[in-house]
Amino acid sequence: MSGPSTYEPKTGIERWLDQRLPVLRMMHDSFVDYPTPRNLNYFWTFGAILMLCLVVQIVTGIVMAMHYTPSITEAFSSIQRLKRDVPFGWLIQNIHATGSSMFFLAVYIHMFRGLYYGSYKAPREVLWILGVVIYLLMMATAFLGYVLPWGQMSFWGATVITNFFSAIPVVGVPVKEWLMGGFAIDNPTLNRFFSLHYLLPFVIFGVVILHVWALHVTGQNNPDGIEVKDKSDTVAFTPYATIKDFFATAVFMIMFAAFVFYLPDALGHPDNYIPADPLKTPPHIVPEWYLLPFYAILRAIDFAIGPISAKLGGLILMVGAIAVLVVLPWLDTSKVRSMRYRPVARQFFLVFVLVCLALGWCGAQSPDKVVWQAGEFSIAGSYAAGAAGEQKLTATGNTLEEVEKTFGKQLAGAIASNGAGTLTKTVVTPFQFKVTQFSQLLTLYYFAFFLLILPILGLRETPGRVPETIAKAIGAKRAAATERGA
């Protein structure tokens, strides 16, 4: 994409190095003279923001590791010591913990950008798949890292997630024990989680290099989704894209800093300030916000399908939710890349974004929580006692407890005034739509979007007309204008 190199060494040292290891030439061709589409919007700055996030996580993580003790008796207090006693330890820890949220926020914007503008389509399939690999590695790294402070959520989160592995037929239990390094979450688990949490960011770094390499082979997509025609459709990466990346990164850092300095605990769970206690299960175990949509999908299945248990079903769906992203470039049949020119797909995409947000909400709720209820609970009864004859008792309310309480009071009154007798009663339960069912519906849309909507819509949708001014290269337009003027 970048064409022949335009690098010219200026000093003797640069010339000497260029003949031996042309690393400066590579940097120049990739980040200075690299042709960038001239119509990129601010969504294209998130790649740079993500790079910054990765570096920040690695640097703060290495400093934290100098003070951290991966032992179940000392892990919690070593983090507290870092926060309270080590100079600027509080800052490093706040940046690292908040940084993971910022990293995921940026990656979600980056991914939805890719989905909207069709950046996963040919010839950028490998670039997209490498992105999905990075995302998977990020999820694994974040999960492993969350266990390290050894708070209540760390311990119980690890227990819940590793437990899901036991649902895999035949090898499930050995795999689970292998992950935990024993029969329960304990010191060996913490040690291996620490080791892997330290390792994986460097693996991510390696895959990011491949990701950017693939990007430089195909060139960047752009909001119109129409490939650049010639050099006149592009501008040099430096200064045009660099300055935009710097500005966007600065704005992002201000938001990041606002969380670090004013709301450091807003995105975490308060229970992680309680040291892990294997004998006390928290009433409500939830992962960090960025994993909630997948947690909702994992819990959505509450019934067995033939030999597939509910637990295994949830696991299959969660793995499937990511696997479907890998094959997305071949599922979307549309010849039009950007949703700018796909009026119907755009509406479905909007619903998809809302569905992902709603899945996140479901993941944070108790599965039994009632989302919507048709009508009220009611108890209708009749109480017959001696000469008083039959007495009707009725109570209605929003919850069964409420209704039982009212009914109980009426019954107690009837017994007090008429003496012992016989009671007959019928309880009417309204239809309740719970978080689990809501998650099922949302999960259905999640998969339908990729497996049905995009493949079918791609064949049936009439795309919006691309204006002539956009379909032609800038250079061709200029030439035509000059010709007209001549």
Ligand code: HEM
């Ligand atoms: C550590 C995480 C990541 C880093 C550092 C990173 C970095 C970058 C950079 C620097 C670019 C070029 C600038 C831009 O388009 O914003 C880019 C483009 C791209 N990335 Fe990522 N990325 C990451 C994660 C992901 C993920 C998770 C996905 C998707 C699953 C993804 C998919 C893409 C695609 C499709 C493009 C091409 C965009 C286009 O030209 O339209 N990336 N990435």
